[in-house]
Amino acid sequence: xxxxxxxxxxxxxxxxxxxxxxxxxxxxxxxxxxxxxxxxxxxxxxxxxxxxxxxxxxxxxxxxxxxxxxxxxxxxxxxxxxxxxxxxxxxxxxxxxxxxxxxxxxxxxxxxxxxxxxxxxxxxxxxxxxxxxxxxxxxxxxxxxxxxxx
Numbered sequence: 001x002x003x004x005x006x007x008x009x010x011x012x013x014x015x016x017x018x019x020x021x022x023x024x025x026x027x028x029x030x031x032x033x034x035x036x037x038x039x040x041x042x043x044x045x046x047x048x049x050x051x052x053x054x055x056x057x058x059x060x061x062x063x064x065x066x067x068x069x070x071x072x073x074x075x076x077x078x079x080x081x082x083x084x085x086x087x088x089x090x091x092x093x094x095x096x097x098x099x100x101x102x103x104x105x106x107x108x109x110x111x112x113x114x115x116x117x118x119x120x121x122x123x124x125x126x127x128x129x130x131x132x133x134x135x136x137x138x139x140x141x142x143x144x145x146x147x148x149x150x
Contacts, residue, residue, distance in 0.1 A: 042052045 044050050
């Protein structure tokens, strides 16, 4: 089996051990007598045959559930009122938000107008490069009869 130049190896063969099948013990059947013996009814059919059998209890209707403590109309009216109040509250919050947003935008526009107006005033009234006009030094002036003397 192996070539001459390879060493021989011992081969171990493992055989599986079968396990016995599980033993199933059937439960013993114990006849149980009913508490009361049902009545046997016999009916004679028009053609003369007799049918015999046990009487079957008639189907019982489901027990009537008690009416709810609060009427459905009252519950629907209450839920409608809660929904109406929620909508009114939401509209009130929405109008309050819109009013606050309008006031905020108005303040931003006013602030921009003041800043832009101040910038324009500085440009118009500033003395950038304009040397004409009278310069009065208040510190050196002497006030005498509503005239300034320097």
